[in-house]
Amino acid sequence: MKRAVLLVSFGASHDDSRRLTLDALAEDFKAEFPEAVICQAYTSVFIRKALAKRGIHIDSLTEALERLAEEGMEEVLVQPTYMTPGEEYEQKVLAVVPSYKDRFKRLIVGEPAFVREEDYAKNLLAICQSIFLPRGTDLVLLGHGSPHRHNPVYERLQREIDAQGLPIHVGVLESTDTPDFAMVLKRLQARRAQKVLLAPLLLTAGMHVERDLAGEDETSWKSRLTQAGFAVSTIVQGLGESPYFRAIYIDKARRLLG
Template sequence: MKKAILFASFGVINEQARRNCIDAAARQIEAAYPEFTLRQAYTSVFIRKKLAEQGVHVDSLTEALDGLLADGFAEVVIQPGYLTAGEEYEKKVLQVVEPYRQKFDQLVISRPLMERPADGADMLAVLQEILPLEAGEDLVLVGHGSPHQHNPAYENLQADADKAGFPVHIGVIEPTDTPDFAAVLARLQDKGAKELLLAPLLLSGGAHVNEDIAGSEPESWLNRLQAAGFSVRVSLRGLGEYPAFQKLYVKRLQEWDF
């Protein structure tokens, strides 16, 4: 019986970020499950269109599932690349997959990395390992956020970090979501922080990191933090570059009986 794992992420245009983050995470999954065929899908229409203009084709989730059916796969496990179970995951994974449930002998949708409050402990342990702080530094992590539906995953992770005494302050890029820049700035000022490590809470690097987080524009997080008087060290690496983070996807897959 042919079996496949489908790694479904939002996607990224930047070739280096794609190779070092998303493809690297996919390879970690492939190594853990050698009896499965590993395939990928990008859920972002915009990113797939931009890649196509560069001559690069990546399947949509629908295309990938149709391809697996055509190739005779009976068992399929979908591992979302998403960190949180936000509106993108609901609309572009759960809703898309639903019509395919009866078309395979077994179709499993695994979980995003921070779907449940209890998942924060795993993520926090990885963050402490991969983002070591220098003496006196606080860590500022910037995730994506959701434009229309608030996602509590970031606040849950912040609560876990505060309880553990880990000096991290978590915000999101999406301007209509929280915790926003103002909330993070208030935390930093209340604590009296002076030196920061700024890093993405994102699977991959690319435009969000190079522009929204650490870009040259006045509204980037880096420039706003520096304007507020902080000394800022920057990490541009998407989390997918780190093997310890990649292994969280394997841990999610290990929750399922397949």
């Protein structure tokens, strides 16, 4: 049976971030599933257009599925690279894939990183293996968040962190979502933290991270935490640069493909 794995991501416009995260993940999949065709699609129209202006074409999800059908693929796993089952996953993957069911013998959709109960402890370990946290420093992980609908994954991850007694705090970059800056600040102050390491809870890192997490503007998390009296350092690399975190998606695909 001709098999393909289609890695579906929001996308990454920064060349280095794309190469070290999404492209690296595709290479991992090629090594794990050598009998399968491994390809990618981006769901962000903005990012695909920005790349196209630079002569880089990345398929949309529908373009990729059409091409795989034309190539005679019989089994296709659509494996999202999202962190959570949020709007992007629901509206741009789950809402699109069913219309292609009759084009393949088997068409299945994989899971984002944080879905199952067992994902939280397992993925937290991968994060801890991926980020070096100096002694006496608290780690603040910043996810994207949503301006439209709150995602409870962040609170669930925080509960797992607290159950393990780790000096880690989860926040989101979207100012309209939670856990917001005030909530994270309250946690840091309650711990009497002095040193803070800011890092993205994101697979890729681009302008949003550079500006809103680590930027010099007074509205960035780095600036606001510094103003609040903390010694702040930052990581601007996405978790997708870590083989420990990329392995999460390999494991999810392996569960479905056998």
